[in-house]
Amino acid sequence: MEAYDYIVVGGGSSGCVMAARLAEDPGTRILLIESGRRDTNRWIHIPATFFKVLQAGRDVIAYIGEPSPDLNGRPAIVPQGHVIGGGSSVNAMLYVRGQAQDYDGWAQSGLRGWSYQDVLPAFRDLECNMVHSDEFHGTDGELNVSEKRYGHPLSWAFIRAAQETGLPYNPDFNGRVQEGVGFYQVTTKEGRRWSAAQAFLRKAEKNPNLRILTESRVARVSFEGKRAAGVVMEDGTAFKCMGEVILCAGAIESPRLLQLSGVGNAAELSALGIEVVHDLPGVGENYQDHLESTVQGETIEPISIYKQDVGIAAVRHMLQYMASRTGLLTSNVVECGGFADLSDAGLPDIQFHVLPFMVPGLDRDPIEAHGIAIGPCFLRPRSRGSVKLRAADPKEPALFDAGALRDPYDVDLLVRGVRKSIEILEAPSLAKLIKRRHLPEPGLENDEDGMRSYVRQTAKTVFHPAGTCAMGPDGDRRAVLDNELRVRGVKGLRVCDASAMPTLISGNTNAPTMMIAERASRFVRGKESLNG
Numbered sequence: 001m002e003a004y005d006y007i008v009v010g011g012g013s014s015g016c017v018m019a020a021r022l023a024e025d026p027g028t029r030i031l032l033i034e035s036g037r038r039d040t041n042r043w044i045h046i047p048a049t050f051f052k053v054l055q056a057g058r059d060v061i062a063y064i065g066e067p068s069p070d071l072n073g074r075p076a077i078v079p080q081g082h083v084i085g086g087g088s089s090v091n092a093m094l095y096v097r098g099q100a101q102d103y104d105g106w107a108q109s110g111l112r113g114w115s116y117q118d119v120l121p122a123f124r125d126l127e128c129n130m131v132h133s134d135e136f137h138g139t140d141g142e143l144n145v146s147e148k149r150y151g152h153p154l155s156w157a158f159i160r161a162a163q164e165t166g167l168p169y170n171p172d173f174n175g176r177v178q179e180g181v182g183f184y185q186v187t188t189k190e191g192r193r194w195s196a197a198q199a200f201l202r203k204a205e206k207n208p209n210l211r212i213l214t215e216s217r218v219a220r221v222s223f224e225g226k227r228a229a230g231v232v233m234e235d236g237t238a239f240k241c242m243g244e245v246i247l248c249a250g251a252i253e254s255p256r257l258l259q260l261s262g263v264g265n266a267a268e269l270s271a272l273g274i275e276v277v278h279d280l281p282g283v284g285e286n287y288q289d290h291l292e293s294t295v296q297g298e299t300i301e302p303i304s305i306y307k308q309d310v311g312i313a314a315v316r317h318m319l320q321y322m323a324s325r326t327g328l329l330t331s332n333v334v335e336c337g338g339f340a341d342l343s344d345a346g347l348p349d350i351q352f353h354v355l356p357f358m359v360p361g362l363d364r365d366p367i368e369a370h371g372i373a374i375g376p377c378f379l380r381p382r383s384r385g386s387v388k389l390r391a392a393d394p395k396e397p398a399l400f401d402a403g404a405l406r407d408p409y410d411v412d413l414l415v416r417g418v419r420k421s422i423e424i425l426e427a428p429s430l431a432k433l434i435k436r437r438h439l440p441e442p443g444l445e446n447d448e449d450g451m452r453s454y455v456r457q458t459a460k461t462v463f464h465p466a467g468t469c470a471m472g473p474d475g476d477r478r479a480v481l482d483n484e485l486r487v488r489g490v491k492g493l494r495v496c497d498a499s500a501m502p503t504l505i506s507g508n509t510n511a512p513t514m515m516i517a518e519r520a521s522r523f524v525r526g527k528e529s530l531n532g
């Protein structure tokens with residue numbers, strides 16, 4: 001049986017950072033296992049074409065829940081990256097860290113070493129910001145963070161219109177203040193996507209001590225007593241691990257793997273015939289995600305990006321891109337947005353993602369007209385879901401309950417977000433471009449129950465599942481991981497991806513997940529310790 005010092009399961013945002021850092025130590029042998037394929041699909045690397053990657057579906061997996069009354073009978077659909085680079089190869093490239101108070105909240109709940117002051121150095125070390133250089137931003141890291149190369153006229157109009165409703169302009173959502181509207185900074189470099197694979201793996205894979213397996217799916221972690229001893233693949237192949245197995249399979253797959261390996265709620269595992277290695281009831285609980293509703297307006301003129309990906313227009317954009325790495329194809333499409341405090345919480349509680357076209361939902365038909373979509377999304381959901389097993393067979397999909405909109409607080413907050421988005425659509429800078437409001441139906445804002453129903457009918461993920469293997473202090477029954485991301489109750493096993501977040505951060509999750517992996521790599525390598 002092949003043996004390695006470290007086995008990293010999942011080559012996504014966190015797995016690429018982890019594997020690359022471990023490979024910096026020449027004496028160690030590392031195996032990185034990714035179930036998706038290599039990132040050879042060229043549409044991955046051109047920023048604006050990530051929609052094609054999502055539509056084609058080969059490099060993503062969609063997790064589908066049961067039809068839920070909280071979504072007016074619809075199932076939650078949550079696509080995730082399934083390719084080297086994971087989410088960072090298919091995402092919208094927004095570089096957002098959340099609020100300092102998110103991390104301070106983790107520390108205040110007893111999670112020592114995770115306040116904003118504690119995590120800021122890792123964010124800075126990873127970052128190579130092309131514009132900002134100050135106490136919040138780094139300029140020497142591998143992760144390129146750029147300003148937009150292209151700004152769509154509808155994005156500019158949104159930014160002006162939002163200011164007309166009283167929201168301030170903010171040139172840096174990751175600086176001292178998050179509130180306000182503007183263009184997002186993006187993880188791109190010279191007009192190309194700068195995924196975790198590009199930023200970290202390309203260089204690391206030249207090291208002979210790192211082996212990368214793709215299109216290979218781990219079925220479970222193997223144990224010798226309570227120590228992780230390796231992994232077993234779905235085809236039965238086994239790899240031995242002398243040091244640590246590190247799960248970076250994402251917030252849906254990491255808790256599934258733990259349970260398949262006998263770590264989870266003992267009663268539930270026994271009922272499925274799985275031998276229990278350690279009773280850890282929090283595994284797969286605490287699922288959280290950001291959801292958005294939508295406000296869409298049809299434009300008077302044909303100015304949106306509708307149909308720009310077909311025919312002569314598509315050829316023109318591709319030629320410009322190939323010749324000069326400029327133009328529409330360098331756009332991350334979700335170019336602008338911002339953060340607003342809509343319930344006088346003292347901090348933003350709603351984020352806007354704005355697209356210069358009318359977006360169909362994941363479960364709706366395309367809209368055949370030009371327009372703009374404003375997506376308000378809540379930042380700190382109160383609803384919780386879970387990821388459990390249907391069966392002991394690793395080929396069976398997880399029993400996935402997104403818990404979406406289960407807590408009415410989340411619905412009411414989204415209603416506020418929709419109202420604010422309507423106000424922005426009707427502010428002068430946008431109003432003069434809009435022929436009619438497409439969604440929600442004009443007049444619905446006068447019907448509070450109608451608005452709640454609209455939110456339940458349209459809410460969709462913004463692809464940020466987290467929390468299912470949460471870090472937490474000693475004595476916290478739901479804590480799966482300690483503050484150095486070790487799985488409680490066993491040895492030689494960590495989870496270092498988005499599932500480790502105790503609560504979702506108030507923003508997009510790619511950079512925070514990479515920060516978690518960066519810190520975890522330091523704990524694994526003995527370069528930093530939080531526990532004396």
Ligand SMILES: Cc1cc2nc3c(=O)[nH]c(=O)nc-3n(C[C@H](O)[C@H](O)[C@H](O)COP(=O)(O)OP(=O)(O)OC[C@H]3O[C@@H](n4cnc5c(N)ncnc54)[C@H](O)[C@@H]3O)c2cc1C
Pocket residue numbers: 009010011012013014015033034035036054079080081082083084085086087088090091092093094095096216217218219248249250251253254257462463464465497498499508509510511513
């Ligand atoms: C469509 C989309 C748009 C998004 N937009 C943004 C954005 O603009 N900005 C932002 O900050 N965040 C965004 N996100 C979220 C962000 O990308 C994720 O939070 C982040 O990538 C999560 O990283 P991770 O390492 O936890 O998991 P992933 O990056 O999902 O990595 C997990 C990897 O593990 C692999 N894997 C799973 N199970 C197994 C197994 N059994 N064996 C082997 N390999 C396995 C998967 O194939 C995957 O590659 C978006 C996500 C998506 C999907």
